[in-house]
Amino acid sequence: MKRFRIPFAALAACLAVSTAWAAPGTVLRNDKLYAQPSAAATVAGSVAKGANVEVLSKQGGWLRVTAGRTTGWIRLLSVRVGAGGLGGAGIGDVVGAATTKSDPSRVVAVAGLRGLNDEELKTAKFNPEEMARLEAQGVSGAQARSFASQGGLAAASVPALPGPEPKQSSSSWGNN
Amino acid sequence: MKARWLVIALALTAASTQANAFDLGKILEERINKELDKKDKSKQPQQPAQTAPAQQPATTQNAAANPPPAKQKIDARQLGFALFGDYSLEDENRIGHQIAGNLLGAVSLVRDDALQRYVNLVGNWVALQSGRSDVTWRFGVLDTEDINAFAAPGGYVFVTKGLYRLLDNEAELAGVLGHEIAHVTQKHHLKVLKQSTLIGALGQAASNKAQGSDQIVQNLIGNGAEIMARGLDKEAEFEADRIGMVFAARAGYDPWGLPTVLQDMAGLPAKDERTSLLYKTHPHPADRLAALGEAVGGRMDNVRGKDLPDRFYRIK
Ligand SMILES: [Zn+2]
Numbered sequence: 001m002k003r004f005r006i007p008f009a010a011l012a013a014c015l016a017v018s019t020a021w022a023a024p025g026t027v028l029r030n031d032k033l034y035a036q037p038s039a040a041a042t043v044a045g046s047v048a049k050g051a052n053v054e055v056l057s058k059q060g061g062w063l064r065v066t067a068g069r070t071t072g073w074i075r076l077l078s079v080r081v082g083a084g085g086l087g088g089a090g091i092g093d094v095v096g097a098a099t100t101k102s103d104p105s106r107v108v109a110v111a112g113l114r115g116l117n118d119e120e121l122k123t124a125k126f127n128p129e130e131m132a133r134l135e136a137q138g139v140s141g142a143q144a145r146s147f148a149s150q151g152g153l154a155a156a157s158v159p160a161l162p163g164p165e166p167k168q169s170s171s172s173w174g175n176n
Numbered sequence: 177m178k179a180r181w182l183v184i185a186l187a188l189t190a191a192s193t194q195a196n197a198f199d200l201g202k203i204l205e206e207r208i209n210k211e212l213d214k215k216d217k218s219k220q221p222q223q224p225a226q227t228a229p230a231q232q233p234a235t236t237q238n239a240a241a242n243p244p245p246a247k248q249k250i251d252a253r254q255l256g257f258a259l260f261g262d263y264s265l266e267d268e269n270r271i272g273h274q275i276a277g278n279l280l281g282a283v284s285l286v287r288d289d290a291l292q293r294y295v296n297l298v299g300n301w302v303a304l305q306s307g308r309s310d311v312t313w314r315f316g317v318l319d320t321e322d323i324n325a326f327a328a329p330g331g332y333v334f335v336t337k338g339l340y341r342l343l344d345n346e347a348e349l350a351g352v353l354g355h356e357i358a359h360v361t362q363k364h365h366l367k368v369l370k371q372s373t374l375i376g377a378l379g380q381a382a383s384n385k386a387q388g389s390d391q392i393v394q395n396l397i398g399n400g401a402e403i404m405a406r407g408l409d410k411e412a413e414f415e416a417d418r419i420g421m422v423f424a425a426r427a428g429y430d431p432w433g434l435p436t437v438l439q440d441m442a443g444l445p446a447k448d449e450r451t452s453l454l455y456k457t458h459p460h461p462a463d464r465l466a467a468l469g470e471a472v473g474g475r476m477d478n479v480r481g482k483d484l485p486d487r488f489y490r491i492k
Pocket of ligand 1: 355359413416458
């Protein structure tokens, strides 16, 4: 079932077994490395956008990484785990090549599995039977609330995140 | 430009108060021809929707005070939603119902009642934090290895089996559903429909006076479920990531579920056919991580939540 898991997930699995395992990663924005997974901890160093790091472990919103000779904790969203570099169209091709080369089993796992395509969606006709099934599967708000409390979930007050400021695209060193 | 809109606003108002006093179809045809003409002349057509709100309040009030007569050949309200301001909740539900039903014509639901119920329970709980209680939220897992998720107006949310397989705990599912729920609360697809099909909808309404309302909605959304393959603009996707992460956190989940799924997707081989539609309709996961990182910074540092890996329903 988990044969499709990819580097990041594999990282978590491998770490449970061995701390010697590491995954490559690329820094997505200028950020700091901390001695502990907390912005209140001592700053161990800084990394710049585009820098390569070795990802050693994950804890909540933090990754433990080695950049050059410095090892420390960096925010999860400041690094892309995997071999794809800064990402975006085109660059991603490198990922595929690199991953399939290092893990031949992946080729087998992925072969023959195709996704949805435009044509299927364009020619799709309304399916009343499936819609009835969808409606029948619906649950009430009361059921959802009781399900949440069974799992120990409670609604929390979390402020909305700000949208991007116009004209301010690149991150600064002190923005955390 | 403004003057022309005023003319149409007055024409519509008049038409809805005095049935058949104007040949509305003809007015619309002229209007459409003008729009098409303008489009030919400049590649960058002006957005009529941005000019419209100036006249909107008066028009909607008039329409409300004087509901259009039932026998009118063209339902002015049908046109009203394209011309002036927002879709009504009823319009939204009809549009979403049609899109969802068409999507289910392309791919059916996974035949696993326990899975579908589980996803509906998690989804409804997250949706309860969204502030949108005027729609009935419905969630479904689609029986395809494609890695994707979809939202349609009116509260329809789908994840594919392929994406579901990437998930490892309930917080990750909540993050993915939160992103789709945000598309609905922000009415992202309705905004696209308003911009891209304004002219088409007018033309359709003017030329198919006898058609049923389902057909009008179908013509509005295009062929089948192709709107799902068209995608939204990047900013809408980044916004859905920001809002979805917050919805999941408000539901008591670990906020890092969605970022973790994005990391997983970023690690997939680029040539994987299961992600071709996803990458056509969404920015690359690495770009989404970077954009989300800019917004989050240290804002989630003190937010604690649950992962619930043990309760997570695993597909056989
Ligand atoms: Zn999206």
